[in-house]
Structures are given as C-alpha cells and as structure tokens.
Amino acid sequence: MTAADHQPDAPMNERALDRQARAEQRNLMALSLPAFILVGSLVLLPMGWLFWMSIYGADGFTAENYTRLLHPSYKKTLITTFELAFLVTGLCILLGYPLAYLASQLKPRMASLVLLCVLFPFWTSLLVRTYAWLVLLQRRGLINNWLMEWGLIDTPLKLVHNFTGTTIGMVHIMLPFFVLPLYASMKTVDYDLMKAASNLGASPVRAFWQIYVPLTLSGLGAGVILVFVLSLGFYVTPALLGGGRVMMWAMQIERSMAVYADWGAASALGVVLLVMTLGILWAFARLTGAIGATEGK
Template sequence: MSATGIESLAARRAGRPDANAPELAADERRERLHLFGLSLPALLVIGIVAFLPTAWLFWLSFIDEGSFSLAHYERMVREASYLRIFWSTFEISAVVTVIAILLGYPLAYLLSQLSERAASLLLILVLVPFWTSLLVRTYAWLVLLQRRGVINDWLQGLGLVDAPLRLVHNYTGTLIGMTHIMLPFLILPTYAALRTIDRDYLKAAASLGASPLRAFWTVFFPLSLPGLMAGALLVFVLCLGFYVTPALLGGGRVLLVSMKIQQNAGMYFEWGAASAMGVILLVATLGIFWGLGRLVSLDRVMGER
C-alpha cells in the first residue's frame, strides 16, 4: 500500500477528515479507466460476435416483403400450429430436464462420496460421450432403438414382448436420445457443488439425533441445490435449441422450434418468420433466467428472515 493510502486508512480509523480523499478518488477513476481500456478489445469482440447478430435477428423479424411489419408475430399468435410447436419444445425440454435430474443427481452424489481418485476415474466414463461426435451418438441410438434394432431383438429373444416396440421416430426415442446427450451437462456442475459441501455438517446433524436420511434431506440436499439448479437450467436451455437428435430420432413426427426455424429458413426462405421464432425463443429463455433469479433471491430473503 502506498504512503498516501496508509495515511488515509489511519485518518479513517482515527475519525479525522481524510485530506487525501480527492487524490484517492482520482486514482480510483484512473484505475477503472485503465481496466476498461484493457477489457475494451474483448468487449468489442463480444459485441461483434454476439450482440450484432442478435440485433440483426430482431430487426429481420419485423421485416415482411421489404417493409416494417408485425405480420410474423401475428401469424404465430393466430395459427395454432406455432403454439403447439412452442408447447412441444418446452414440454420435451422440461421432461428431459426432470429425467436428467432423476438419473444424474444420484450418480453425482455417489461420485461425491468416493475418494478423489475413484471419482476422477468414474468421471472419465461420464466424459467419454464428449469424445464422440453428436451425430454418431444419435445414429447409434437410431440403430439400437429401431424395430429390428438391438433392444427390440433382445426383448423378443427374452420373450418379454411379442412384437417390436416403437422406440424411435416418435416422442419416446426423442426423449431417450436427448436425455443421453444432456445427462453429462447435469452431472458435472452438480458433482462440483456436492464436492464442496463440508461433511462436518452431516456429522453435526447426526450428533443432534438426525438419521442419515433426515440429515441428507435437511442439510445436504439444500446445500446442493445451487449446483443442481445450475445443471438443470443448463440442460433445459440447451434442449430448447436442440436440433440434430430430435430431427433424427423424432423422424419428423416430433417438431420443435429449432426444426421449424430450419424449415422456414432453409426450405421456404422465410427469414423473417424464422427470425421471429428465434426472437420469441430467446425472450422466453431470458424470462426463465429472470424468473429463476427472482425465485432464488426470494428464497434467500425468506431464509434470512
């Protein structure tokens, strides 16, 4: 700390007026300007890569036949097919998120209870799917789930079913494929949060007479919620814009917003309609972020009270 800073600190502790306050304020402003100058190139890159395309997307959504219009938004409100597509997108995203929580949280909890060496070895198995192309994994599920696929042959061989089950090109196949792809995105942040929880809290709960199950639900689980919510939100948002897996495993029978956007832009060359759907999806996603942020802040306020 500089001599001026030491003198200012001593003056504040003694309750005397700080004669160096204007100089310190000027130094703080200069430091902020220097930090802003250092971060300016990164801010420009973010603005060019992220904000300019988003602004162009907003502008294009209001253009119809060369003039400013709300026709694209009016059509989405008026036509029930668009509402069904948005409902299907959010429904599948929510279901996949719930399934990922039910499957991923127990696994993350198990990993958090192991030693660091054992947990690291098992985490490799969680990360293995990332080493394979998304398209390859989706086609692998297509081979496994089709009528003459491995799963149906196995079920019929055991005598569990008489006829092949319809596991692909429908809602079921889409859920299975999307859950498999998204599961690591929930396990990793949840495991990171569980690993940081101090086990002394559970010991304290046990010393006060709590059973292991009660200690888990009243102490451990609430502390793990931030990591679980982060993973669930990540899975849900990624599902909203998912395209490859629903398109292949859904077989055209499951139509999501991303697929409709591709149809409007690639097949019908209706860039305005595609942009309008993208804008609505973006606004809905930001609304979800805002709502969850409000919910978390409200929970914290209630907890403090």
C-alpha cells in the first residue's frame, strides 16, 4: 500500500473534524443558553424598559425627556459628575500606584499588613465611613481643630459641603478598588527584567517607565475602569459630603423620581449617562489597545 492510497481519506478526516468542532460549539451554546437568558432577563430587559420609558409618555412617543436635558441645570450636573469621576480617578492613580508598588516589593508579611490596611475600609459600612469624614472635615471637626491648635490656620477651612469634601470621601472609598487589581498585576511582573535593563545601561527611572509600567497596564486599566464607572454612579457620599451643593446625575435621577415622580425624565438621564459611559469606555479601550500595539512594535 502506497502513500497515495491514503490521500482520499484526508479530506474526509478534515470534514469529520469540522463537523465535530461545530457539534461541540452547538453543545456549548446549548449549555450556555440558560446563562444568556438569565443575563438578558436581569440586564438587557431592564435597560430596554428604561429606554422605552424615556421615549414613551402618556401622549405616546415623545422626545421631551431628552430635550429637557439641554437645560443649563442638567448640563451643570453632568459636568460635575464627570469632573468628579475624572478627578477621583486621577487621585486614585497618584495615590494608589505607589501604594500598590510598595506592597508588591515588600516581604510577604509586610505586604499582607499593607493590604490589610487597604482592605480595612471594606469592613465598615459606606454610610458609616461617609459620616466619619463628615465629622472629621466639618468646621469644628478634628482636622480643623488640629490645624488651629498647631497654628497653621487662623480660621476653620471649608472642607465639607463642597467639591473638596466630596472628592476626599470618594477617593477614600474608591482607592481599594484601584489598588487591588493593580497589585495583582504587579505581582506577576518578573523583577529580573528590571535587573536586566539595569545591566544593559538603563537608569532605574528609565527601566521603571519603559519596562515596569507597561507590564502593569492591564491592572492599571482595570483599576481605572472600576473607579471611573463606580464614581459616575455615586449617590450617598456626594449627597452627604456635598451638602446639596454638589449635584451629580445619580442625585438628579433620584430627585426626578422621588420629588417630581417623573420616571420618563429619570429614565432619560439614566440612558444618556449609560451611553456616555459606554462611549468613554470604548475610547479608553481603543486608546489602551493603540498604546499596546505601539509598544509591541
């Protein structure tokens, strides 16, 4: 028997493998169907219902709920929401990256202690933490009293019921969400790469920026997305530490439902915020993908 006798069987084997692969894919889809139905019921259906309420009113289809968003008050709350989200995310990067780097370079016991301090706020209710900052930052709070006793200020600083107090409280709550994924990414970096770069003549700063930072971009991106998205939907902290002077869209949505009982306007606010958030996340994904492709070249 020659090799030519086996040639007709090769296409048949390939077709059989293709049929088997398609059958496996159909089986996997069938097994995943309950999960898809559950996700569709819990996520997609409420989103569709939200969009429907925003365009359908008592008199039928209407765009009034969206046109009213052009009012200056809505624009102001939208700008405030994104300003706070970007500011909190930036401060979490400035504070969280050195903290995660320190924890990743320490010995296991000391690293565990640092992470315990990072995780400690999770053991306390969000409402309790927000009221604690309210006590610390008020005009006769501990911080102002200490600063006045040390002679650093003559009059109490306005640290609460404004943009500053809201930012401080949100950064404190969001910081663990940034540090944890970044720390996990840093622990996977082989530190011998830094030593190799140093042996090849790179300075510590250059090795850090050109080797270490790019290798931690996945954790950095995950932390940024978590902090940014969660900051956009904050309600309790801005409501308490902002004192009604810092109005975010989550508070605007609550006011539309609780005060005015206008579900259409609240739905339109939610839809616009969702679309803008998805757009920013898409742009962020494209940006990080372009950076990764450039570094790969």
